[in-house]
Amino acid sequence: MDRVTALVESMEAAGCKPDDITWSMVAKGYSFSGDVDKAFEIFSNLKSESSSNTVIMFNTILDGCVRHNRMDLADLMLKNMEQYRVRPTNFTLSIMVKMWSRRGQLKRALEAVETLPKQYGFTPNGPVRTALFFACLRADAVDSAMKVFKEHRAAGHPADAKMFTALVGRCSRGNYDQAVALVEEAYGLTSGARRVLASGADLEFTCLEQLMKTLSRRGLMQKVGVPLLQKMRNAKVNGSDRLMAMSLSEGRAI
Numbered sequence: 001m002d003r004v005t006a007l008v009e010s011m012e013a014a015g016c017k018p019d020d021i022t023w024s025m026v027a028k029g030y031s032f033s034g035d036v037d038k039a040f041e042i043f044s045n046l047k048s049e050s051s052s053n054t055v056i057m058f059n060t061i062l063d064g065c066v067r068h069n070r071m072d073l074a075d076l077m078l079k080n081m082e083q084y085r086v087r088p089t090n091f092t093l094s095i096m097v098k099m100w101s102r103r104g105q106l107k108r109a110l111e112a113v114e115t116l117p118k119q120y121g122f123t124p125n126g127p128v129r130t131a132l133f134f135a136c137l138r139a140d141a142v143d144s145a146m147k148v149f150k151e152h153r154a155a156g157h158p159a160d161a162k163m164f165t166a167l168v169g170r171c172s173r174g175n176y177d178q179a180v181a182l183v184e185e186a187y188g189l190t191s192g193a194r195r196v197l198a199s200g201a202d203l204e205f206t207c208l209e210q211l212m213k214t215l216s217r218r219g220l221m222q223k224v225g226v227p228l229l230q231k232m233r234n235a236k237v238n239g240s241d242r243l244m245a246m247s248l249s250e251g252r253a254i
Helices: 002-013 020-033 036-045 051-067 071-079 090-102 106-120 126-138 142-154 161-171 176-187 205-217 221-234 240-248
Strands: none
Touching (some): 002 020, 020 036, 036 071, 051 071, 051 090, 071 090, 090 126, 106 126, 126 161, 142 161, 161 176, 161 205, 176 221, 221 240
């Protein structure tokens, strides 16, 4: 960034005034390098006539604030968003969700996803709902995570293996019925059901192993675990043979 600063100064000295796009790239560089104060200074002094460029710069700097833990500056930017004539986008909203999650304020993240799209006339997209889903899990709000998970899919966004894995793993700690149902849904193991996961995608082995351990501790291996594993073997799910061997190994509880 020292070289960038020198280059900009040489441009100005030569009478080649940097335009908004140039300043936007410079601000992006400062944001990524952690000098968000300098990036914000450029943003504040820029008189851009392009609303899209303003939003891009705003989002870039806001993201830099969150990445480098400058929540004070992030708060200031959000407080003055209307003053900057910034109409937030889904990218803005996803940054806000991640910010409130890092700060341990899930309620603020949920409120942002509920109110901001209505206020500015857009629909939360897949990345926003995914960010909110993981924010719920980090806050140990499993019920809220399940609700977001269902909304995510109802909106037409596919649930990937990472989301299924995270939810199965968390449900395995206390709600094994739900965890089993999620595994069956992911692989289409119930009668007439279709596999939800994309071809070649699988739940993480450690997640399934954790579920089997939970069932074993509760004395439900024969009633619930083995039938589930048999369905998985029939569906040729990766790792099912290994899990079955572990479950049936003599003197070993998984």
